[in-house]
Each structure stands twice: as structure tokens, then as C-alpha cells.
Amino acid sequence: MLVLGIETSGRTGSLALHRDGCCLDERLLNSAGSRHARGIAAYVDALLRQSNLTAADCDAVAVSIGPGSFTGLRVGVVFAKTFAYAAGCALTAVDTLSAVAELSPPDVSRVSVISDAQRGDLYVGRYNRSSEGAFVRQGAIQIVPASLWCANRSADETVSGPGVDRCEAQLTARCRVLEPASRRPTAAVIARLGSRRLAEQTGDDLWTLEPLYIRRSAAEEKRDADETSSG
Numbered sequence: 001m002l003v004l005g006i007e008t009s010g011r012t013g014s015l016a017l018h019r020d021g022c023c024l025d026e027r028l029l030n031s032a033g034s035r036h037a038r039g040i041a042a043y044v045d046a047l048l049r050q051s052n053l054t055a056a057d058c059d060a061v062a063v064s065i066g067p068g069s070f071t072g073l074r075v076g077v078v079f080a081k082t083f084a085y086a087a088g089c090a091l092t093a094v095d096t097l098s099a100v101a102e103l104s105p106p107d108v109s110r111v112s113v114i115s116d117a118q119r120g121d122l123y124v125g126r127y128n129r130s131s132e133g134a135f136v137r138q139g140a141i142q143i144v145p146a147s148l149w150c151a152n153r154s155a156d157e158t159v160s161g162p163g164v165d166r167c168e169a170q171l172t173a174r175c176r177v178l179e180p181a182s183r184r185p186t187a188a189v190i191a192r193l194g195s196r197r198l199a200e201q202t203g204d205d206l207w208t209l210e211p212l213y214i215r216r217s218a219a220e221e222k223r224d225a226d227e228t229s230s231g
Contacts, residue, residue, distance in 0.1 A: 004061045005191025008076030009068025009096045015047050018191035024051050026188045040079050055087040062194020064185055065093035066212035067123040073211035081206045090203035092194045097125035099185035100161050101135035114163035122146045122163050
């Protein structure tokens, strides 16, 4: 199975091609936010051409679903849906934080993955390694106050994820923090997890799939507050 992986949850995204357990190629998207939209199609075309492939050769597209950047996730999901429709291939969404958990070293059996939820908060997902070696999320991803969550960590815990960047000083004195190379999701892992997901069940509906935002954007919350006060 040939899977195109798309990861646009952060400022720098990536694309990858994955086939039968092997990453054929991976490339960075060196642009942020809405600029992903202007470059992603050209990057995908170049990625496929480099491997002498076309969109029609892809069996599926796997996309990082969030949580993460509102704009980045929207760009990635819209492109993945459009690509799946045009290529006539399957579509599957991958929990972004689970892709980070998969980068944990072999000695880690449990890990909390965090990302910046803005406004002083963190997104937190908790993952345990299964007997097959894959990480499985325990419960729902939560939004928690960053300072309170960091203060409550203990020495037997392991923490990873892009959110470590904003609170590393608080965490390193309390728990194990994984190295920077293990903290950010990659398209190669998104594609690998997408392949695994498709082997276990059907893909997602390209007409109804939406990013996993968890919370609304600040602009949406402000709009609702303004409408409430004016009403």
C-alpha cells in the first residue's frame, strides 16, 4: 500500500511517501500557516515525481488531524480531502499527538504528549505502549492550565511533544523530558500510522472529516462574546 502522509499541525510541516513498512521519501514544508496552502500541491507533485509516481498510484492519504495550529490543520485536511477525491484513494486521519508518542525511545512505555493550546493552556494526551509496540491513547485529549499541569508532574513520568518548548524549565526538574528530536510529529510517522489504521479498519469520510480543534479559535470566542454583549 502506497500512502501519502501530510503533517501541517505546526509552523513547519512535512510530507512523506510510505509503502509496505518503508518510508520512500520525506520532505519539509518550510512555510507556516496559510502559506502551506500555496506550496503544498507543488511539494506533493515534486515528491511523487522524485519517486516516479503519480497521484493515481497512491492507495491512501493520511493526514495529521490535530490538535495544533488552526490554520495549518485546516490547510492539511482540506488538501488531503481534495487529493483523496481527485486520486480516488482512501483517506485516514491520524491523532497528531499519537504521532509524537510513536517517536518515543524503546524504554518508554507511557508518555504524556503536550502541545501549546495558547492562552496559558496545554493540550495533553496520555499514551501507553501496547503489547504489539504501538502507542494507544488513554482517554480524551484535554486542555489544562500549563503552570498547574507542569507543577503536578512526578519523577516516574515521561513527557514529550512540541509544548515542551514553552515549559521545559518547569518540567526537567520534575520528570523525564524526551529529546527535541522526539517531540514533533513527522509526515513519515503520520503515513505509517495511517497505513496501520487502514489495515485495521476503513478510512474516514472525505465529506465529513474535520480537524480536531478541541477548542474554538480566539477569534470565534471573541465574536460570540461580542454577539452576547450586544444582544
